[in-house]
Amino acid sequence: MFKSIKSILKEGTIGQEITLKGWVRTFRSNRFIAINDGSTIENIQAVVNFENFNEIFLKRITTGAAIEVTGSIVESQGKGQAVEILVKEMQILGDSDPEIYPIQPKKHSLEFLREHAHLRIRTNTFGAVMRVRSTLAYAIHKYFQDNGFFYVNTPIITGSDAEGAGEMFRVTTLDAKNPPLTQEGNIDYKKDFFGKETNLTVSGQLEGETFAMALGKIYTFGPTFRAENSNTSRHLAEFWMIEPEVAFLDLVGNMDLAEDFIKYVLKYTLETCREDIEFLEKRLQEEEKTKPQNERSEFSLIEKLEFVIHNNFKRVSYTEAIDILKNSKPNRNKKFSYLIDEWGADLQSEHERYLVEKHFKSPVILYDYPAKIKAFYMRLNEDGKTVRAMDILFPGIGEIVGGSQREERYDVLVEKIKAMGIDQKELWWYLDLRKFGTAVHSGFGLGFERLVLFTTGMTNIRDVIPYPRTPQNAEF
Numbered sequence: 001m002f003k004s005i006k007s008i009l010k011e012g013t014i015g016q017e018i019t020l021k022g023w024v025r026t027f028r029s030n031r032f033i034a035i036n037d038g039s040t041i042e043n044i045q046a047v048v049n050f051e052n053f054n055e056i057f058l059k060r061i062t063t064g065a066a067i068e069v070t071g072s073i074v075e076s077q078g079k080g081q082a083v084e085i086l087v088k089e090m091q092i093l094g095d096s097d098p099e100i101y102p103i104q105p106k107k108h109s110l111e112f113l114r115e116h117a118h119l120r121i122r123t124n125t126f127g128a129v130m131r132v133r134s135t136l137a138y139a140i141h142k143y144f145q146d147n148g149f150f151y152v153n154t155p156i157i158t159g160s161d162a163e164g165a166g167e168m169f170r171v172t173t174l175d176a177k178n179p180p181l182t183q184e185g186n187i188d189y190k191k192d193f194f195g196k197e198t199n200l201t202v203s204g205q206l207e208g209e210t211f212a213m214a215l216g217k218i219y220t221f222g223p224t225f226r227a228e229n230s231n232t233s234r235h236l237a238e239f240w241m242i243e244p245e246v247a248f249l250d251l252v253g254n255m256d257l258a259e260d261f262i263k264y265v266l267k268y269t270l271e272t273c274r275e276d277i278e279f280l281e282k283r284l285q286e287e288e289k290t291k292p293q294n295e296r297s298e299f300s301l302i303e304k305l306e307f308v309i310h311n312n313f314k315r316v317s318y319t320e321a322i323d324i325l326k327n328s329k330p331n332r333n334k335k336f337s338y339l340i341d342e343w344g345a346d347l348q349s350e351h352e353r354y355l356v357e358k359h360f361k362s363p364v365i366l367y368d369y370p371a372k373i374k375a376f377y378m379r380l381n382e383d384g385k386t387v388r389a390m391d392i393l394f395p396g397i398g399e400i401v402g403g404s405q406r407e408e409r410y411d412v413l414v415e416k417i418k419a420m421g422i423d424q425k426e427l428w429w430y431l432d433l434r435k436f437g438t439a440v441h442s443g444f445g446l447g448f449e450r451l452v453l454f455t456t457g458m459t460n461i462r463d464v465i466p467y468p469r470t471p472q473n474a475e476f
């Protein structure tokens with residue numbers, strides 16, 4: 001078996017003969033080939049004695065070509081690497097025409113690379129981002145599995161709108177040009193594939209709750225879909241969400257869980273992907289240099305990660321936050337696009353970022369929001385106007401987690417569903433949980449791409465998911 005470059009660099013011994021396969025990054029002086037196989041950010045240098053190969057063959061060693069190299073590991077004469085491969089045999093597995101290969105050994109803009117998302121993974125930046133993404137996913141499973149949570153796969157196609165926000169993609173097999181109609185002239189969904197209206201899920205929470213009320217501690221980790229027309233660097237129409245749900249857990253326990261969980265996955269990933277994150281830290285420093293001084297971050301990427309890992313998140317009630325915002329400079333000077341004048345206002349990302357980046361300079365957990373601006377399933381407080389909701393806000397990201405203690409009282413929940421104009425019939429099974437063995441329970445949703453964004457220091461969410469789906473864009 002051929003060896004990965006990662007294992008050669010880690011375990012290879014001088015004098016050992018090995019075979020490796022990878023893609024050419026650069027070929028200098030007809031002698032030095034930098035090869036990368038994706039296993040690590042590091043290239044391995046293969047040294048060619050060009051007298052042993054004919055010229056036509058050497059011309060085919062171009063950026064992007066796939067090659068196989070056999071040779072012995074030797075101590076490197078040059079700087080930048082401890083070992084290199086002295087090539088004995090070499091084979092071109094797949095040519096890459098340098099005239100048309102889009103990914104050249106130079107700096108490409110992130111916008112250009114987005115248009116070549118099928119090839120951008122071969123760059124240092126995207127290789128690092130995608131390895132970090134994979135490790136984060138593993139750390140998430142590991143945290144929950146090590147702590148007695150069961151992994152649940154909730155349906156992707158659903159009949160309910162879990163968030164009640166009406167931002168769903170419809171799933172149908174009806175003929176768009178000529179749909180069957182009812183006598184009243186409406187589309188007859190009885191004739192549709194499922195015999196009813198269905199859509200792609202916006203959240204696995206409601207089904208997740210049914211599992212928590214049987215298995216105790218569960219989590220989901222799957223794709224979710226939102227047809228919100230937000231063309232921002234924080235929103236995707238298709239994103240992955242992690243949703244733990246725990247029976248007999250209240251809001252404070254839920255905050256403790258979320259904080260412990262986030263710290264664990266960041267710590268695990270920082271330790272496991274140190275080289276990739278160091279590379280991304282340098283990339284970010286370069287990017288920061290292009291910004292005016294006052295917009296540059298005081299901290300490096302690793303300092304930011306360390307800060308989150310080692311400090312308590314600030315826990316602040318919505319009411320306290322509104323007071324802070326009301327009296328804040330940008331509010332008094334009318335610098336916010338949405339001015340905060342009274343209790344009950346929904347917080348915009350400018351407010352969230354002010355709290356996190358300017359006021360507290362720390363991750364913040366906001367809790368006890370006004371019932372009016374939150375989803376129907378959240379536990380009503382004794383004051384009758386706030387709910388046991390919590391959002392976790394991160395520097396540079398804004399909201400990374402949204403969660404709550406769930407309304408466990410049947411009558412209160414039914415009232416809420418009616419008041420919000422939600423179809424109670426669709427939720428009969430959800431209401432059953434409140435009829436049979438109801439109990440306090442809580443959970444939250446973490447947006448996976450927002451976590452990857454934070455961990456990698458990238459600035460656009462389109463650059464941390466393999467193939468982003470956003471308004472007017474579903475290429476690849």
Ligand code: 4AD
Pocket residue numbers: 162163202203204205226228234235236237239241243244399400401402403404443444445446447448449450
């Ligand atoms: O706050 P949200 O809407 O909460 C829920 O869906 C709950 N059902 C979660 C739960 O309690 N089980 O979404 C949760 C998180 C947000 O905090 C954000 O990180 C992410 O999902 N998110 C998005 N990420 C990328 N693109 C979008 N359009 C997102 N919408 C939400």
Ligand code: MG
Pocket residue numbers: 391399401402
């Ligand atoms: Mg939310």
